[in-house]
Amino acid sequence: MSFNVIGKSVIRVDGLAKVTGKAVYPQDIYMDGMLYGKTLRSTVPHAYFTLDTSKAEKIEGVVRIFTAKDVPGHNAHGVLFKDHEVFCAQKVRRIGDPLAFVVATSEKIAQKAVEAIEVKYEELPAVFDPVEAMKDEIKVHDGTSNIIYHYKLRKGNIEEGFAKSHVVVENVYKTSMVDHAFLQPEAGIAYVEEDGTIVVCAATQYPHFDQLEIAEAMGVPAEKVKVINPAVGGAFGGREDITLQIHLAIAAVATGGPVKAVYSREESFVAHSKRHPEIIKIKTGADKEGKLLALEAEIIADTGAYASWAINVTRKSGIHVTGPYVIPNVKVDAYAVYTNNPFCGAMRGFGATQVPIATEQQMDMLAEKLGISPVEIRLKNAFTKGSETANGQILTESVPLITCIKKVADALEMA
Amino acid sequence: MKKISLTVNGKLYQVEVEEDMRLLDLLRDKLGFTGVKEGCSEGECGACSVIMDGKLVTSCLIMAFQAEGKEIITIEGLQKEDGTLHPIQQAFLEEGAVQCGFCTPAMVLAAKALLDKNPHPTDEEIKEGISGNLCRCTGYAKIVSSVKKAAEYLNKGGK
Ligand code: FES
Ligand code: FES
Numbered sequence: 303m304s305f306n307v308i309g310k311s312v313i314r315v316d317g318l319a320k321v322t323g324k325a326v327y328p329q330d331i332y333m334d335g336m337l338y339g340k341t342l343r344s345t346v347p348h349a350y351f352t353l354d355t356s357k358a359e360k361i362e363g364v365v366r367i368f369t370a371k372d373v374p375g376h377n378a379h380g381v382l383f384k385d386h387e388v389f390c391a392q393k394v395r396r397i398g399d400p401l402a403f404v405v406a407t408s409e410k411i412a413q414k415a416v417e418a419i420e421v422k423y424e425e426l427p428a429v430f431d432p433v434e435a436m437k438d439e440i441k442v443h444d445g446t447s448n449i450i451y452h453y454k455l456r457k458g459n460i461e462e463g464f465a466k467s468h469v470v471v472e473n474v475y476k477t478s479m480v481d482h483a484f485l486q487p488e489a490g491i492a493y494v495e496e497d498g499t500i501v502v503c504a505a506t507q508y509p510h511f512d513q514l515e516i517a518e519a520m521g522v523p524a525e526k527v528k529v530i531n532p533a534v535g536g537a538f539g540g541r542e543d544i545t546l547q548i549h550l551a552i553a554a555v556a557t558g559g560p561v562k563a564v565y566s567r568e569e570s571f572v573a574h575s576k577r578h579p580e581i582i583k584i585k586t587g588a589d590k591e592g593k594l595l596a597l598e599a600e601i602i603a604d605t606g607a608y609a610s611w612a613i614n615v616t617r618k619s620g621i622h623v624t625g626p627y628v629i630p631n632v633k634v635d636a637y638a639v640y641t642n643n644p645f646c647g648a649m650r651g652f653g654a655t656q657v658p659i660a661t662e663q664q665m666d667m668l669a670e671k672l673g674i675s676p677v678e679i680r681l682k683n684a685f686t687k688g689s690e691t692a693n694g695q696i697l698t699e700s701v702p703l704i705t706c707i708k709k710v711a712d713a714l715e716m717a
Numbered sequence: 718m719k720k721i722s723l724t725v726n727g728k729l730y731q732v733e734v735e736e737d738m739r740l741l742d743l744l745r746d747k748l749g750f751t752g753v754k755e756g757c758s759e760g761e762c763g764a765c766s767v768i769m770d771g772k773l774v775t776s777c778l779i780m781a782f783q784a785e786g787k788e789i790i791t792i793e794g795l796q797k798e799d800g801t802l803h804p805i806q807q808a809f810l811e812e813g814a815v816q817c818g819f820c821t822p823a824m825v826l827a828a829k830a831l832l833d834k835n836p837h838p839t840d841e842e843i844k845e846g847i848s849g850n851l852c853r854c855t856g857y858a859k860i861v862s863s864v865k866k867a868a869e870y871l872n873k874g875g876k
Contacts, residue, residue, distance in 0.1 A: 311813075313810050314810075314813070314815065316818065317809075317810045317815050318802075318810065319818075320821045321792075321802065321806040321809050321810055321815060321822075321825060322752070322792065322793070322796050322806065323750075323751070323752020323791070323792030323821075323822040324752070327754070329755070330751035332746075332749075482853075483853055484817070484819075484853055485754075485756045485764060485819040485820050485851065485852070486754070486817065486819040487755075487756065533818060534817060535754075535817045535818070535819030536817040536819060536853050537817075538853070567757045567758060567759075567762075
């Protein structure tokens with residue numbers, strides 16, 4: 303059989319537009335009579351606040367300043383929990399929370415007006431350490447525990463597994479927060495069509511969900527919202543949450559639009575999610591030959607001020623912490639925890655990227671203790687076709703890990 | 718306001734610019750060359766690179782009035798009128814060096830600035846030539862191989 307695409311080197315459909323500079327990213331859209339928006343963001347991590355916009359409003363060229371009271375529908379959004387506010391109403395929970403959106407005739411004026419808004423903070427004690435946060439002494443969201451998710455995995459009997467182990471290695475690993483730093487900072491433009499349809503054009507990874515979130519915040523049916531996704535300048539998970547979409551929609555409807563906004567690199571850093579930093583406490587045991595017998599892990603994922611994809615990310619960490627290895631006795635507890643840090647969500651690997659830092663170093667240490675090579679210990683335990691993962695999945699197809707390890711080892715001349 | 722004249726992609730422009738206007742804003746907002754991208758506004762990412770009098774420069778760090786009398790090449794100036802791509806653009810396409818594409822216009826110009834001066838660069842020289850341009854998507858390997866391929870095309874005379 304011959305295919306048109308499979309097995310062939312095909313030139314990507316959007317390649318030509320991109321090499322000629324004709325691809326349109328949202329910041330490349332200019333419309334007649336467009337206004338510019340700039341966001342005012344919190345500069346403290348946890349506080350009640352009040353705003354005085356009177357000076358800013360008087361600046362020539364300022365059209366309107368939008369705050370929480372201008373959200374026509376629900377002042378909330380979020381991919382799993384609606385824990386983000388479109389604009390904070392009373393309280394900020396992290397540095398970078400949106401407080402107001404200034405719309406003006408030029409970007410420069412909008413920026414000047416943002417700086418002219420007076421913000422009074424009444425600071426609250428904040429919590430930055432997820433282990434502290436688990437005590438719930440300082441609550442990031444009123445009325446909810448900071449522990450928003452607990453993934454529990456139990457297989458076999460770990461006491462027995464460790465009792466039978468010839469070597470046991472136990473350590474704590476910490477991974478760091480990471481930003482996607484996609485090259486195209488967030489940008490968008492919104493306008494209203496003749497029949498009242500709100501059009502938001504922004505680079506996003508989740509246009510159909512953005513449509514629902516915009517509709518809910520605007521208090522209109524979803525079919526009254528159109529989301530256009532032009533060229534996206536990288537994303538890596540960082541464009542799965544709402545940033546400027548709803549602000550633009552509110553401003554376009556109130557002013558008649560079009561309204562455009564382009565984030566600076568600095569604002570981009572505080573506006574979107576990060577990779578969850580994790581504290582991974584892990585104990586691994588193996589027999590004399592290097593066969594894994596038991597693994598116990600506790601993972602604490604710091605999701606910062608908002609949940610975003612914390613549940614899915616933390617679950618994935620909890621599953622992948624075994625590595626691609628057969629282990630008969632496993633106990634895992636993975637927690638996602640609110641703090642007043644920048645919020646964390648999707649980023650390349652989605653929870654599977656953090657845990658190998660722990661798992662694989664454990665493997666190396668076990669190998670060292672047993673006097674066998676790091677390759678050998680992996681070959682002895684690697685998943686193959688028919689293996690069962692710790693969470694009970696039988697791998698029925700294509701598990702070429704051993705082939706892969708051998709090829710890498712040959713290439714490294716280590717085998 | 719100040720009146721300046723400059724050449725962009727072979728065409729002469731006479732424009733009024735504000736004192737605090739950057740070359741980047743002039744090219745994008747006033748003249749419509751939106752292939753010039755803004756990624757950091759502080760000379761770090763290279764997305765705003767253009768060729769000015771034969772040299773690769775970051776247009777976010779140059780004031781518009783400094784472009785008085787200069788000759789500028791942006792990505793829009795590379796494709797021939799009949800639609801033929803510049804060999805560098807062709808090589809980027811064929812090698813799969815384009816992903817999100819936000820770095821691409823400036824990356825192609827960085828390659829041009831290099832190959833115009835050094836038609837037979839080594840891998841090291843290519844890496845140095847594009848070292849002012851960040852790409853978050855590709856991992857650079859395919860960009861380096863495109864520049865090599867483009868050098869072959871150019872040395873064969875055209876494509
Ligand atoms: S925008 Fe000029 S170097 Fe990044
Ligand atoms: S292709 Fe996305 S930054 Fe280079």
